[in-house]
Amino acid sequence: MDGQELQKVANEYATGLPDVTFEHRVGPNWELYKVGGKVFMLMTDLPGHPVVILKADPDEAVGLRERYAEITAGYHMDKKHWIAAAGGSSLDENLVRELVTDSYRLVVDKLPKSRRPVDPGPDPVA
Known part of the structure; x- marks a missing residue:
């Protein structure tokens, strides 16, 4: 997937x-995705390649960076809690959806209960 x-x-x-x-x-060109007013995903174009930046559990982020060459520490974000995904052969639609869901849930779980949306449902790749 490019x-x-x-x-x-x-x-x-x-x-x-x-x-x-x-x-x-x-200035610079960023797309922000928020839930409850909090960012859970960003997209931008680094020189030469588009990236998606997502929140991740710190332990899982380490494993993702070790397993996938296309996943690195979050660009322009806290390197412990954010990852950046670039296009590459080892990423597929299911993994991207799983990463987006995980990021979304990490942010939703930190919101006050009064600001939490309805649960997004079961993990689409489970």
Whole structure:
């Protein structure tokens, strides 16, 4: 999956989750995806390649970076809690959806109960 396809899949899946809002910022060019006013996913184009930046459990983030060459520490974010995914042969749609879901849930779980949307349902790749 190339970087543009990665961003397309991530965008389509993220915007289908409950109570997600989208914000486009210029200078630099960023797309922000929020739930309850908190960012759970960002997209931008690094020099030469589009990336998707997602929140991740710190222990799982280490494993993802070790397993997938396309997943690195989060660009321009806290390197412990965020990952960046670029296009590459080892990423597929199911993994991208799983990463987006995990990021979304990590943010939702930290929201006050009064601001939490309906549970997004079972993990789509479980």
